[in-house]
Amino acid sequence: MGSILGVNLALLAGLLLVPLLGGSFLAWQIGLFLIYGVAAQGVGFAWGRGGFLPLGNALFFGLGAYGAATVLRATEGALAVNLLAMLAVALACAALAYGLAVLLFRGRIGSGPGFSLVTLALVLIAGQIAETTPALTGGFNGLSGVPPLAGIDPFGAFYYVVVALVVLVTAGLMLIERRPAGLILRALVADEGRLELLGFAPHRVKGWAFAVSAFVTALAGALFASHQGIVTPQSIGFALSTELVIWAAVGGRVSPLEPLLGAVAIGWATAMLRDSVAWWEVAVAAIFLLVVLLLPGGAMDLVARLWRRLRPVSRSKPVSPLPAPPVRVAPPPGGELRLEAVGLDAGGVRILDGLSLAAPAAGVLCVIGPNGAGKTTMLNAITGRMPIRQGRMALGGHALNGRAPHQMLRLGIARKMQVPTVFAGLTVDETLRLALLAGRMRPSDALRRAPLRWRDDGLDALLADPGVPLTAEPGKRAEHLPQGHRQMLELALTLAADPRLVLLDEPAAGMSPAETQVMVRLIRAWQARTGACAIVIEHDMALVESLATEVAVLHQGRVLAQGALSEIRADPQVAAVYAGGHK
Amino acid sequence: MKRFVIATILATGFAGSAPAEVRLGVLVPDSGPAGLFGPSSRQAAQLAAEDINATGGIAGEPVTLLFADVGVPPAQAVQSVQRLWRAEGVQGFVGMHDSAVRAAIVSQLRGQVPYVYSAVYEGGECAPDTYVTGETPAQQLAPVIPWLAEHEAAHRWYLIGNDYNWPRDTNAAAQDIIAASGGAVVGEEYVPLGSSDFDASLARIRASGADAVLVTLVGGDSVAFNIAYAAFGLDGQALRLGTLIEENTLAGIGAANAHRLFASMGFFASIDSEAARSFDARLHSRFGAEAAQPNGLGESLYDGLMLMAALGNAAGSLEPGAVAAVADGVRYSSPRGNARLDHNHVAQTIYLADGSSGQFATVARFDTVPAGVSCE
């Protein structure tokens, strides 16, 4: 929604008008809610971009406030020391948040209420400690007589310090959105499991999102100490946490401006009207309820959507492409996939039962078998989606046991899911750019613009195939693609990171015969070009005929037969158990 | 013609200026944990304003009250105070709220406007141009503990309160007073604000063999504690003395659970005096069915406003310097009785009441108890 520069200049102009038009007293009043607004931006970022709801962000606000207050009191507001101290506290909060998120989200898909309740419990603990340790926090009465930063008058020039923070944070958050980090976050919210297979560990991505949220909130808290001159346990309490969530919920959490506006509008209106309008709090609660029920993105999001509809669609400037750096994988295993006596149980059922399989180092191994034989589960076991009970899995020399799905790309393993999984909300173009980040990106690339311009010959060749229509509509949202195009998009995603072993789960499911031909062509071309191995699960025997260099039949969790297709066809056991179909 | 022009000029001159009045900011808790005292506070303040105006106002000018809700976190409370001061021209503040809000207000006002604090609190407020009518621990305990030792055989005290400044400071004062009266402290404990389960504490009280318990719990915690106390039959073992138990809390505790429950405050609705009875009568005639239960915290606003009026009348204005010059020794009277400003605190009458019947019945009265706060 607008360029970063444009939006922030408008914001700056608007905020600077406040003391001009309303006087310094109004500026002081608004200043408090701008500070709270920045904290709400922190909550909005974690919730809107990270997809998890922190119910205890006042913890970071309070840590920032108490930390700043202590140092300000000790140093009488000396500028350099306090700026350093504020930064240090904010970084400490970021580190704490990162650690928390990583610990709580590791090994789990989804951001359920557990995380929210942990943050709630933490803020309750912090509030309790703040109230009862006067030596540290001044207890219930708090730390008062806090001199403002560098002696800047809270009723005068300090407003501009607050405005500076607001603009910096808004610009920073918008920047993150526009860079690879923003793309990764949007993919995270859309489909964590798919993102994992691109080599991004969801718990670490969420860790970074939470760290940014905590950093921003802590900075707001630090300015609060100067602005108010007093820090009490309310600044680290449950009530403030819930207010931040309410402001982010009502204002919106899609863009950084929205929670800010929510905080200023509701917070300031409450301060002004609470004394004159007896039912004000009821009204706010009712508005909150209505927004949650009817406008899930927040009130401001409605405005944003209308705006988007009114504005003409902007054409992005053509950018010069950059060659993508090579994929960073562990040293090439130069070997084949080996499964030995793998056993896997789930929900009380034994799905894999002594499964032993050796895939060729190069070529296409098609795995067939009746439904429930355990084909997809085998892939789940290989990629670490489900834990195995016994057995060994290795690719070349490298053991696969106990590895997490996000480590697969590192080992050169890529997977396409049974149900074509793409990222809802990302356009085709964005999906392809994300595909090229997988396995090639360094952490420091997350904030650079260049990685979004990467192009790869192999991917370009795939997209250039006449049967692939993806380049015709780069701006179409991935979830609006028909099934066949979605399969192709996911195939592109899977192959983009130059894998050595590709696991394709029913790549042609739901496709017309013509589209199936295209898929066969693409897979064959890729295999010929890279000399790697593909394991393809399929039901369509025509596809198996045209693709397979080897076939394995799975039945009741183990390999029934493996060899060339003609051998399999002749095998009486296979005939007894399974008869494939033609499309 | 000339006379007409002069008259017009004079008339315009007078019409331009607002009618002279004194604007006072009254800070009451309409929300938050003390929100239940909002109505009684407002009503007491309004009665005080009427009484002040009936005797000529402050320095000859009528008083107008502007209310603000300060039951909110200090940052928001301070917003209201600043708004009243800078935008509405308030010349003095009277407030009944918690100490955190007081600390915030004091650091914002910095003595530029006279400020009277009327709530029961922990003592020690020495900020410039800040005056306190609220009871201090020394006031509430110094005459009462020896009385209870003599009349109710209270010698072994157990101290229990919420874990923050006011209870801790109260208990610190209590320790000295108990020792001086020949008693002993057999236990001291603090529970988090918002506790609802006191079983462990009650077991400790029983085991300690205490015959008196000093209760410095607040709000719902006080109610829950006292209910559980009586449920276990501990009222037979030890009496209870509370320094923040007023009529609402007693109603929540209920008559059945209030046997041997004493309270020590500067005001009870049932005080047997002309001033208290007429206050009660006027409250009911003025507000009718809407009249809130008078209690020590709500009524304290009346005292606070009376002090402000007395200061303003003694100094001729509410300018802080002028007020400070004449403050010491200023007197006023209220439903509580007569009070005298001693430096910046008030030596006042303290009542000890017995709540056993479910209503407070005064059993002892101590006049002119000094606040025990020394600011150098």
Added chain:
Amino acid sequence: MDTLVLFLLNATWQIAALALTALGLALVFGLLRIMNMAHGEFVMLGAYAPVLAAQWGLPALAAVPICLVLVGAIAWLVERLVVRHLYARMFDSLLATWALSILLRKGAELAFGRQFRNVAAPLDGVTRLGTVGYPTYRLAVVALVLAGLLGLWLWYRRSATGLRLRAMVDNPALAQAAGIDTARLSAVAFVAGCLMAGLAGLLLAPTLSVAPGMGLDALIRSFFALIVGGLGTLEGLGLGASVIGGLQSGLSAVFTQTAGYLGVLVLAILFLWRRPDGLYPGR
């Protein structure tokens, strides 16, 4: 010896009171997956039922029908207007019910005033158990809770409605296909959960301070009991209440109340981190 007996009785009371309070939430959050942040307010409304009965000069037992009607009507309205749309949206149900809790609290303030209310215990006095005396009313409530939970457990296992409920919770689509009216069953379950909360408030009112803001404490403790015990089963509720109640009692008795309070929070965090399904995972 006395102290030990007293401690055990206290712990039992804590556990029973917590299980009673959390029961409604176990149904609504555990089975229906609605994070009902207004749960505490339904407890509060139930606690006001005896207040109303006394106000209207009715006998104490009249509080029970008053509670059922008051809480039931509000719960039904809430389900119809708000909760119905939120069955699959957990975070939105958290926020919407949070807004509702504010509205209910304000409504109670307007209707009843903010002052504390006292509810007389129907059973007065202290029962002597050996050398130790324990409040009679508390013992009665503990007995009632045990009987009630047992009855509920049997009902859930044996009855047709219980079976339908279990089917719906396990596989809503299949249950619907099998002819179970899931919308109506969910609504009934939600209202039932709120009614249980109201009854908890009613039973516990003589032991608590009754004021419009009393719900928050009940809410938080209920949530943490369910987290530790595991969602979706009565066994889990019992376990969770036992662990939380027992821990808080124990720490408060040995150390201080603050230690008890913090200890429960730390335990909840550990469970959320290491065993998010609780001690007795339902499925």
